[in-house]
Amino acid sequence: MLSFNRRPFPDKKKKTWDEAVRRYNLPTGGIEISISGDYKPKPAKNFFKPAPVNVRQEKKAPVAPVATSPKKPLRYIATRSILLTCGLATLGNLPVYSMISTPENDKILSLTDPRLDKSSPAQIIKDLNLPAVAVESFSGYAVDALPDATQGSWSMRALGDNDTLKSVMSELELTKTSEKLLKDSAIEQELKHLKAGAYILTQVVDGSLQQLIYAKNKTEAYIVSATDEGFTGHWENDVFEVRNSKVAFSVKHSIPRDGKAAGLSKSLIRQISQVFQQDVDFKRGVKVGDKIGVIFEDFVYQGESIYTDKILAAEYASSKNTFQRIRFTLEDGKTGYFRPDGDTELKRTAFDRKPLEGRMSSGFGMRRHPVFGLRKNHAGTDFAAPRGTPIHATADGSVKFIGRQGGYGNVIELRHSEGVSTLYGHMSGFKDGLKSGEKVKRGDVIGYVGSTGTSTGNHVHYEYRINGEPQNPMTVELPKVGIMSEPEMHAFKNFASAMGEQLADLRKLALVDKPATGQTGG
Ligand SMILES: [Zn+2]
Incomplete structure (x- = not known):
């Protein structure tokens, strides 16, 4: 919330x-x-x-x-x-x-x-x-x-799959109000099923719900207003305007004080310190004259900004350094504030440790072979799982081999960068249509758990090889790649350059705002 x-x-x-x-x-x-x-x-x-x-x-x-x-x-x-x-x-x-x-x-x-x-x-x-x-x-x-959009406090909640009016209202400690709302058949009809991804905005004045806005999408909204008799609701179009607002200020006293005077909400001021936590020492490093520019998302209702959501881009300029941070969401859903270069030195592991979530039934190394009874080196790690459990590629790569191969049974070998290959054995079947030479992405399903080849039960035999030499998949140091993939970096750079231009314009505004320097006569 x-x-x-x-x-x-x-x-x-x-x-x-x-x-x-x-x-x-x-x-x-x-x-x-x-x-x-x-x-x-x-x-x-x-x-x-x-x-x-x-x-x-x-x-x-x-x-x-x-x-x-x-x-x-x-x-x-x-x-x-x-x-x-x-x-x-x-x-x-x-x-x-x-x-x-x-x-x-x-x-x-x-x-x-x-x-x-x-x-x-x-x-x-x-x-x-x-x-x-x-x-x-x-x-x-x-x-x-008149219900006044400027009274009390507004809060906003993005709706999830299982959200109901009751669940949203209980977070605001307004459970009784939600019961009252749902007793009104007209309101109940409209708010019975809430759309995932939509928003609910509430205005609470003196502990009571004054207005509730169910913003189904960017144009349609159902507005519930408090009346003497209870509540009344109606649909309206184009209630909201979502806009990018910009604020620039230079530090005269403190960031909270000057930021507030410049029109930033408490939430945005707090976000500034989070966005620049790696760049600026907010306890000791803030100096008078430091310039801050912020571009943020703003919800406008009845001509008033009622909700300020998140910083999209921000700049912190001191006399020595200028830092910029741009909000960006990666393909895996993680959102961060990146430097305009895309934080190229930031790396993430290129591999998953395991091809599926399952119990490790046999580790890498010397062991007594379960079928032959001899002491033998186990070239991989086994994960037990029910027959048919999907097996995932542990990294981006291409199919080097797909088919039947002796004791491995149905097996797939993937080729990755830097001489690394991975192997998945004893499969009950392959992913439909997967062919040798085809590219796969990390996490793609390539086949299904089985017990083909020399095997005593359903499991996947997983090998990790460097230049053909089997390594312990559980302990080997995994290669790292840049935090952004190539397409991500491309999209990010486009967005960052647009934001960078706006931040540069903002800096000029903050310069105008600079406190007058004292002059000494002589
Ligand atoms: Zn094995």
């Missing part, structure tokens, strides 16, 4: 109208309104009077908004009411009505549709099956209760 502390956000409420226009595709024009310049608040009876909206109990909806909240300017109230009007007009095909103030008598006339007058906005919106967010946006005075 990842979580992070948000950075400061701008005032969300200012954006409510624009946001509503965008989210509910409201018309931005077409409704006429005029409000006289010197308007003084009028008693509520002269005003379009929305019925109380049951959005938040704690926000007792005032019956007469103008009278009870003198601080709120008329324009605010009027705008909200019009928001209601055009929202309904668009979404429900109801007749548009408008409010008109006349400068002559300073009176506001409300020309309302009788149908609208009788039912509350909440009821209308319920009838029209609008999301609760709409109630809050359009209700005029309850707008303060």
Whole structure:
């Protein structure tokens, strides 16, 4: 489970109208309104009077908004009411009505549709099956209760194969909430089966779930919002924007302090020290003026960055050295932060010790032969396993021999680099279609355990030879290869050079940020 502390956000409420226009595709024009310049608040009876909206109990909806909240300017109230009007007009095909103030008598006339007058906005919106967010946006005075993406804390979880809403929510200690959610049949329907690889983002405010977003893919998301009655859910498209964000700063006080001031989350600041742990001594080696540039993945929701995931590339430049690290995932699924050269000196073992996971039934060296009863050198290692167990190539190579050969029975010999060959004996069968001369990759299945040739039971006889001389496969020093294969290195270099250019641009920004150096007169 990842979580992070948000950075400061701008005032969300200012954006409510624009946001509503965008989210509910409201018309931005077409409704006429005029409000006289010197308007003084009028008693509520002269005003379009929305019925109380049951959005938040704690926000007792005032019956007469103008009278009870003198601080709120008329324009605010009027705008909200019009928001209601055009929202309904668009979404429900109801007749548009408008409010008109006349400068002559300073009176506001409300020309309302009788149908609208009788039912509350909440009821209308319920009838029209609008999301609760709409109630809050359009209700005029309850707008303060809008779910605010900037409150509380967000966390994100990538879904695995066996994840359920309950399992995800229990990690957040919200098991009871998940039960409540699943009691709602509409929500249960949508969140019953969660797609592996999708994301769940949760916003928790004061220990309670405020919003839950099931991001099924990059465009489709199911959004659950807390209401007074419980929860309500709806699908939305293009909720998120995943973007690469960049931040550069130079050290003035400390990395956490300056990083935070530059807008980095705690999680990203922590990642910086992990990414450069081999390059920089973070306890003693950080100097004022050191420059840090970070490119990271950022999730944007309702125009706000709500989740910062991971560093994609970063640079640490001191007066002596410049270090760069680029995130890259190898074919085996391991992810690391590599230097732009691909860490060519970093090696990994080119061979697996064993061709299968099984009990070693006979070791390498002198032994009494199980069939002939004589003391004889055992040129390999035996691993017992049930007949048919797959046998894997222990390294990249090519097939030198495949077929039947005396005491070995069905046997495969593979040729590898640096004069090394491996041999797999007593197989019950070969992998379909495998031929002499064919290339194999480390881990490929080449055949199946059996007891062909001189053998007393199902096992694989495994030999490791250097220039034809059998060695003990369990103790021989295994050759090493570069950490990246050739195709991996190629892909990495392309990505690294693109990231390197962006890091260089970032460095210029950090230079601008450099603290002014003192001047001594003379
Ligand atoms: Zn053997």
